[in-house]
Every structure is written in structure tokens, then in C-alpha cells.
Amino acid sequence: MTKALLDIRDLIVEFPSRHGGVVAARQVNLSVAAGEILGVVGESGAGKSTIGNAVMNLLERPGRIGGGEIYLKGEKISNLPDHEMRKIRGKRIGMIFQDPLTSLNPLETVADQLIGTIRTHLDLSADEARARAISLLDQVGIPDPAVRVDHYPHQFSGGMRQRVVIALALCAEPEVILADEPTTALDVSIQAQILELLKDLVRQRGVGMILITHDMGVIAEVADRVAVMYRGEVVETGPTAKILGDPDHAYTRSLISAVPRPDIRLHRFPMVESIERAGERRELDLSTHWLGKARDFDTRGGGGATGPLLAVKDLEMVFRSGGFLGSKASSLRAVDRVSFDIRDGECFGIVGESGSGKSTIARLVTGIYKAAGGSISFNGTDLTKLKNRKELNKHRRQMQMIFQDPFSSVNARMKVRDIIAEPIRFHKLSGSESETRRIVDDLLDHVGLGARAAVKYPHEFSGGQRQRISIARALATRPRFLICDEPTSALDVSIQAQILNLLKDLQEELGLTMMFISHDLPVIRQMCDRVGVMSKGRMVEIAETENLFVAPKDDYSKHLISLMPSYSGLSEREVGQAEAS
Amino acid sequence: MIGGPRRVAQEVPRGAEMFKFVSMRLFQSIIVMLVVGLIAFGLFRFVGDPVNNMVGQDTTLEEREALTESLGLNDPFIVQYGRFVGKAVQGDFGMSYRLRQPVSDLIAERFPATLELSLVSAFMALLLGVPMGIYTALKPKSLFSRGFMTLSLMGVSLPTFLIGILLILFFGVTLRWLPTFGRGEVIQLGWWSSGFFTASGLKSLIMPAITLAIFQMTLIVRLVRAEMLEVLRTDYIKFAHARGLSPRLINFSIALRNTLVPVITIIGLQVGSIIAFAIITESVFQWPGMGLLFIQAVSEVDIPVMAAYLLLIAFVFVVINLIVDILYFVVDPRLRVQS
Numbered sequence: 001m002t003k004a005l006l007d008i009r010d011l012i013v014e015f016p017s018r019h020g021g022v023v024a025a026r027q028v029n030l031s032v033a034a035g036e037i038l039g040v041v042g043e044s045g046a047g048k049s050t051i052g053n054a055v056m057n058l059l060e061r062p063g064r065i066g067g068g069e070i071y072l073k074g075e076k077i078s079n080l081p082d083h084e085m086r087k088i089r090g091k092r093i094g095m096i097f098q099d100p101l102t103s104l105n106p107l108e109t110v111a112d113q114l115i116g117t118i119r120t121h122l123d124l125s126a127d128e129a130r131a132r133a134i135s136l137l138d139q140v141g142i143p144d145p146a147v148r149v150d151h152y153p154h155q156f157s158g159g160m161r162q163r164v165v166i167a168l169a170l171c172a173e174p175e176v177i178l179a180d181e182p183t184t185a186l187d188v189s190i191q192a193q194i195l196e197l198l199k200d201l202v203r204q205r206g207v208g209m210i211l212i213t214h215d216m217g218v219i220a221e222v223a224d225r226v227a228v229m230y231r232g233e234v235v236e237t238g239p240t241a242k243i244l245g246d247p248d249h250a251y252t253r254s255l256i257s258a259v260p261r262p263d264i265r266l267h268r269f270p271m272v273e274s275i276e277r278a279g280e281r282r283e284l285d286l287s288t289h290w291l292g293k294a295r296d297f298d299t300r301g302g303g304g305a306t307g308p309l310l311a312v313k314d315l316e317m318v319f320r321s322g323g324f325l326g327s328k329a330s331s332l333r334a335v336d337r338v339s340f341d342i343r344d345g346e347c348f349g350i351v352g353e354s355g356s357g358k359s360t361i362a363r364l365v366t367g368i369y370k371a372a373g374g375s376i377s378f379n380g381t382d383l384t385k386l387k388n389r390k391e392l393n394k395h396r397r398q399m400q401m402i403f404q405d406p407f408s409s410v411n412a413r414m415k416v417r418d419i420i421a422e423p424i425r426f427h428k429l430s431g432s433e434s435e436t437r438r439i440v441d442d443l444l445d446h447v448g449l450g451a452r453a454a455v456k457y458p459h460e461f462s463g464g465q466r467q468r469i470s471i472a473r474a475l476a477t478r479p480r481f482l483i484c485d486e487p488t489s490a491l492d493v494s495i496q497a498q499i500l501n502l503l504k505d506l507q508e509e510l511g512l513t514m515m516f517i518s519h520d521l522p523v524i525r526q527m528c529d530r531v532g533v534m535s536k537g538r539m540v541e542i543a544e545t546e547n548l549f550v551a552p553k554d555d556y557s558k559h560l561i562s563l564m565p566s567y568s569g570l571s572e573r574e575v576g577q578a579e580a581s
Numbered sequence: 582m583i584g585g586p587r588r589v590a591q592e593v594p595r596g597a598e599m600f601k602f603v604s605m606r607l608f609q610s611i612i613v614m615l616v617v618g619l620i621a622f623g624l625f626r627f628v629g630d631p632v633n634n635m636v637g638q639d640t641t642l643e644e645r646e647a648l649t650e651s652l653g654l655n656d657p658f659i660v661q662y663g664r665f666v667g668k669a670v671q672g673d674f675g676m677s678y679r680l681r682q683p684v685s686d687l688i689a690e691r692f693p694a695t696l697e698l699s700l701v702s703a704f705m706a707l708l709l710g711v712p713m714g715i716y717t718a719l720k721p722k723s724l725f726s727r728g729f730m731t732l733s734l735m736g737v738s739l740p741t742f743l744i745g746i747l748l749i750l751f752f753g754v755t756l757r758w759l760p761t762f763g764r765g766e767v768i769q770l771g772w773w774s775s776g777f778f779t780a781s782g783l784k785s786l787i788m789p790a791i792t793l794a795i796f797q798m799t800l801i802v803r804l805v806r807a808e809m810l811e812v813l814r815t816d817y818i819k820f821a822h823a824r825g826l827s828p829r830l831i832n833f834s835i836a837l838r839n840t841l842v843p844v845i846t847i848i849g850l851q852v853g854s855i856i857a858f859a860i861i862t863e864s865v866f867q868w869p870g871m872g873l874l875f876i877q878a879v880s881e882v883d884i885p886v887m888a889a890y891l892l893l894i895a896f897v898f899v900v901i902n903l904i905v906d907i908l909y910f911v912v913d914p915r916l917r918v919q920s
Contacts, residue, residue, distance in 0.1 A: 089823055090823065103820040106913075116830065
């Protein structure tokens, strides 16, 4: 091994509490050399960020280093007193945080923040520090740095702010950079730029970088070596190609198999059950069960044969802001004359970057927003023209939505039973209260949570389990059309794979039609039959999924597809297994 | 500094933004004052009959009619309201029913007493409350912090009049250090009467000011502490630590400024309420301020005084709100410069 710049030996981090406490990192050994990027990958709770905080001696109370040592160029830096540590933070080890929107002080200009940091570590005059600040902004690729330096953080876009954060981390030419999920909060195209920038910095300056992330795509893109963490332990370390292509540890294998593949479409995600034990799904006999029965659209002989289930035509939505007494009104055309059809039984994907208007379409279709123009025909009826509430509810019952954030989309003060029973009661879909209860229990079994979940409250469940509650709630109206708005983007990959598998199964069993909104191209490829690509409120291309990935027509789609991480190292063995299963 | 001209260039739109912002707020303030004026005017119209309040038992119906006509009470509502607003703007609130003096004179006589008391206690509350709030947030486990928090709990829960009476009992009656009522000697500076320049005036001020300040101070301690703890948990503070900045810079430059943004609003309103609700303290210490005047006016249905007091307090709040908004504008760049 090359001479290590930062060397972590047998690190143990504990969070003691009255009930014995938690060990967040046990016997962790990591090292990074100059000019090298070490990727630390793992799912939430694996202890990745704890390692970074321990190196900086910034563990949150009551966390502490319980054992082991950390060396920087052979010099021991663990358990240094705070005033000694302050000379290392920022000066010798720089840190980059996840969310650029919250990691800058909103009240100070970028210049003040940079100059403050530079002058803390380097003996420079105010003018020299300012010149250095401008040159740093230039180096991280901020155009017109001499002007931008006097702007406040809120005047920068997310990607630009992350560049400012990187400039701040570089202020005193650190030898090591710890990047904790540096691109997680960014759009794909911005992510690609930031990763490119980080790679360049490492190559040109010869710094060592520890890149902490949950995203295998990011690892494949930039890391030289990878350490895989699982429940506080490093289970496997090695060169990126080896870890991604031919992993030894069972956890690494299942983690990699859970990553949606951008290059090939699989029927299901394999092997994911070994990670977090998914609840046993109890299949229902849908020919006799309530959920399969009286699906009034089935009785009309396939219904959709006459036309698309959902036909959206020239849909428009404008958001206005300001405009009170003298202040100039500004308007944002969030959805601009968008038209598309969704056929009965298909899964239609909508992909685009943040702010492209994807979620607005979902909200327009479900009636959360009122359209400014255009029509939305569901099963032949134009919903924008319907005035009668009863009629509208009849149609709305058939379309249900699953939201992105599993934490805020279920009522925390209701028991799971009542959450799922609410739509049944509202639409009066069951004859009696005891029948409702039985239906709720069956639904919970069906989505793999088990009927015992009914008497619990949402906070007792993990993110993935809550998303199952959302799915059960959506199924409770016996819908025909399901709108999933980024249903898995808040979840870990293995949980994501489970939820996506569940959605696929449900779609097949119940003949659901789906509108699947995501920013994640690999997920879209695994889930959707056809895809619409959105950019700045317009739908620039609609194509069969495979056609879009193989031969995109529109320039923006081409750009988007080209930014997808390649996973060149993923093994064919895994693919072979996946296809066989 | 390099880039000096650039900074100047940025000031211009900032000034324009500021002007627009302030004129907007001014306009809204005027609307608020007109609405409060309507309520104050409503007092005359609907609480009792002004003619009844002026005439004796043996006035004939004709004389009453003549008086009503001469007072303009037969004019349409809107005309009367317009007249009321017009006079109020000039400081004319009519005659006090009880004291047979112009209300404006009464107010001018009482207003300095209340304002001096309020300002002194507001400064006390701020100068002690803000540092204590910061201290308890930065050192939540220290003995002093625990002591402050316990005291502040007492401050919040003890009623103002009780604190006042206890102070009188201890320092006034037992120790005989401080006078127990009134303003002491005052010096006239034009129409303004001030107690700041005589020993007895200052001594008289101490107990009422403390009484009035304690509740506000404890509130400010708790507010600053809660906000500061919130700010200290944010990512930008963590990032500042990760850059090796000194704790002094982080705590007092970054954290404190961010704490003050939300705190300013509430502190502003608190200062307003010190002026508005000095009534209890003024009653306990027989302080010859507006609160005392108001209490007496209420008990005797002295409507012109009540209306004037209502308008004046509304005006104080509107002015404080305006100042708070401008401060906000100065402290928070997100309001100043649009992205």
C-alpha cells in the first residue's frame, strides 16, 4: 500500500446512554493516500458519517471515541484538545457537507465567509485574503468570481452553493478532504459537474479524499478504492472495480444487486431480502377477496380498450408570486402545454430534474392544484370540467397517490388501522366496521407489513415500512390508477428495491395503471413501459423506455442519459444471476 | 479593499429596495391607524350618548337637539368619522368628561412619565436578558445557567403586582431606601417633564422599572436561549466548526446574528407591550403615567380619554413594528437582495 495520508486504526465510536448505549463504529480501519479517493459506502445508520465526524473530532454529544487511533501523516490526531484540533480542522482536513442550502451562513456574503476562514488559518492581509477568495471561487468553477464573491448564499443556485462550500473547504489548502454525501442533494447534471470538480481537485492538488455516500453510482464514477460499511463495521475494502464487480462479502453482493441498473432492464430486483428482512407477504385470492372484487372498471370488459385511461392535453399551470401594491408580480410557468396519454395497464414514467414540473403534473391530475388550461381526461371524462363533487369523487377514488416523503405523508397521530381505513370509510366501500377492519388487516398482510401493524402508530416504523403503509392506504380505495411521486427517493437502495418489487407485483396482480415520477433514470428504466422527459415545464420527448435509453431523440434527453453513472465495473455474473431468477 | 466600486454599485438597488419596502410598510401602517381610529370613534357613537354626558338633568329636549346639531352628531357617519380623524391628526381629541380639560393636555402631561419608565425597563430587560439568554444557550449545563433558568421561571410565573408589592415592602417599608410612590421631583424641559435629572426622580424610578422589566426580561432570556440553541444545531454552524473557526467568531458573529433575526420581532412587540401595559405597575406605584390616567378614565366612562389612549397605543405599536421591519431589512440580506 502507498504511504497513508490519513490512517484510521481500530476506531471505535460509542454513543453511551443509560441503557448501555450504541456503538456507531466498531474496529474501523481505513486509510487514504495522497491523490486517492476512498469511497465509504453503506446505507443509513451504517456509521459512515460518524467516521467523518470522529476524524474531525466533531462527534455530537454524547458520542465519543471509545478506542483506536487516527493518524494524519503519521501524527496522532485522535483525542487532541479542542484548541489543537482547531488548527487541523479547515487547515489540514477540509470537510464538505451534504446540503449546500443549509451549510452556508445566510447572513454573510460569500466574501466574508471565505475571508474569515482564510484569515483564521493563513497570515494574510484583508486584501490578500480577498484576492485569494476570488481565485478560489474561480478554481471551483464559479463564473465571474470578482462579482459573485460579494453575493449572499441565497443568490446562488444549489450547485453553485456546493461549489462555494468546496471553496470554503479548500481555503487553507488542506491535505485531506472529507466529503459527506457531497452530491446527494443535487440534480444529476449538477452532480456530474461537482464530481468532476472533486476528481480534478484530487488529481491536481494531490489531496486525499474520503467520499462518504450511499450512492453506488457516485462510487463507481469517482472512487479509486471502496470501503463498504454495514452496521458500524467495514465489511469489505478494495479497489472499486473489485468491490463492484466481484465482491466477497454477502452484504456487498446484495447491496450491489439492489442498485437499479441503468444499462439493462430486469424483471425484479434479486436477493434484496438478505439485507433487511422484508415482511412476509401473504398473497390474497383476488378472485374472491374484497380487493379484487367489485372493481367496477373490470366489469365493463377491460374498459380501456376504447382509448387511453388518462389523456392529458395542453395542460398548463402558472404560479404567481408577489404582485401586491407596486411590487412587480412574477409568474412561473411550471407546466407548459404538456400532452400525453397513459394506456390502460401500463406504467408511464415521467423523468426530469428538480423544478421541471414533474410533481406539478401529479398534483394537477389528482386535483390538488387547479389547472390553468388544458384538459385531463380520465377514462373518457374530462376532470377539469367536472363541477359536481360527487362525480369528481367517484373518479378520484379510482386514482390514488403515493408521495415521496414517508415521514410527513402519513398522519403521525393516527393508528395505522385508521390511516388505511380512512379512504374506505370516506368512500363507503365496506358494509360494516368489522368488514373494514378485516380489509385493513388483509391489506397490511398484502403489502408485507402484517396485520399486527394495525394497532401501532407510524413513528414505530422505518421509512420503507411507512412507504408500505402509504401503499396500503392507496390500495384501500381499490384504485385503478396509481400515481407514484418519487416513491423511493428518500429510501436506502435495498429498501428501494423491495418497494419497487412490491409495486411491480401489485401492478401485475391488480392490473393497475401507473404514473411513475422520478429523477432517477435507472429506476425509471426498471419500472416503466414508456417515459416522458420533462425539462422546464415542457415535455420534450415521449418514448418507449428501451428506445429512450438506447436512442434518445431530443437533445435534453440525450444530455440526461449521458450523465447517468455507467457502473462499468458491475459484473456480468450478477446480471446473469438476476436474469435467471 | 479591492472591488470597492462594485460594492457601491450594489448599494444603489439596495437603497431603492429599501425605499419601496419602507413606503409599502408606511402605507399599511396608515391603514392600520385608520381602522383603529374607526374603533376609537365607534366608542363615541355606541358607548353611551355624548350629549347625555354633557348636559344636566333639567335640559330641555330642544336644547338637546340644538346641542346635537351644533356638535354635528346629525351628520352622516362617514362625515363625522372624517372630522374625528382630521382632528385626531392635529392632536385634538376633545375634552375629558371627567377633568374638563383638553385630552391632548392630559396626555402631554402624562406621556413623559410612562415613556421614561418604559424605556428604562426595556433597556434593563434587553441589556440583561439578551446576554443571559446567550450564556444559558452556550453553557447549558453550568451552574449559572441553571440558576438563571430557575429565576426566569419565577419571573414568568410571579404576577407583576406581587413583585411590585414585595419590592415596596422590602426596600420601601422595611429598609426605607427607596420611595414607594410617585415620580419624585421632576424638571420641566419645555412641555416634557423628566425625572432623570434629580436624585429623588431616579430613586423613584428604580422599583417601578425593575417591576416592569422582570417579566419581559425572563421572556427574552428564554426566547434568546431557545433560538440560539436552535441555531447552534444548524449545518452552517457545524460547517463553521469544521473549518476551524474560533468558537468566539462562531458563537458571537455567526450564531448570534442568526439568532437575532427571529428574536427582533418578538422583542419589538414586547417593548410595545411594556408601554401599553404599564397600567398595573403604574397603579401599584401610583406612577402618574398614562396607564393610571386610563384606569381612571375607564372607571368614569371618560370616552375621549379612552379613545385617545387607544389611538396613542396603536400608534406606538405601529411605529415599533415599522422599526422592527427596517431592522429586519438591515439584518437579513434575503429580504434585501432578491436572488
